[in-house]
Amino acid sequence: IGYLDVVIPPDFVAEDTSSDVIVPEGSSVKLTCRARGYPEPVVTWRREDGEEIVLKHNASSKTAALSFRGQVLHLSKISRSEMGSYLCIASNGVPPSVSKRISLSIHCE
Structure with a gap:
């Protein structure tokens, strides 16, 4: 006896996916990309310009990576260098x- 395994290509859930955002410098932002499909899709974030994504700032250091895995990308203490797509x-x-492109703009006082 055989079986049928139905697979579904990934697609974004529009109402749970971020659009372009403008945030004040120094604030935090949460970018979300909810995906569905079968098997369950893996979501990976990258910067369009190839620069590193700054994942965490603290007084003495910052953590950055070329890509980040997860449906929600948290960015804190945003600076102008993080502006972009x-x-x-x-x-x-x-x-x-x-893939979806989300533009992050910084509103400078």
Whole structure:
């Protein structure tokens, strides 16, 4: 006896996915990309310009990475250097992968 395994390519849940944002310098922002599909998609974030994503700031150091895995990207103490376009890419091994571009703008006082 055989079985049928239904696979569904990834897609974004529009109402749970961020659009372009403008935030004050020094504030925090949460960018969200909710994806559905089967198997469950993995969401990876990258900066469109290839720069590192600053994941955490504290008084003496910062943590940065070229990519971040997860549906929610938290950015804190935003500076002008973090302004730009962020890509969230959802993939689950079923073509095609999908991506969304979210523009982050900084409002300077």
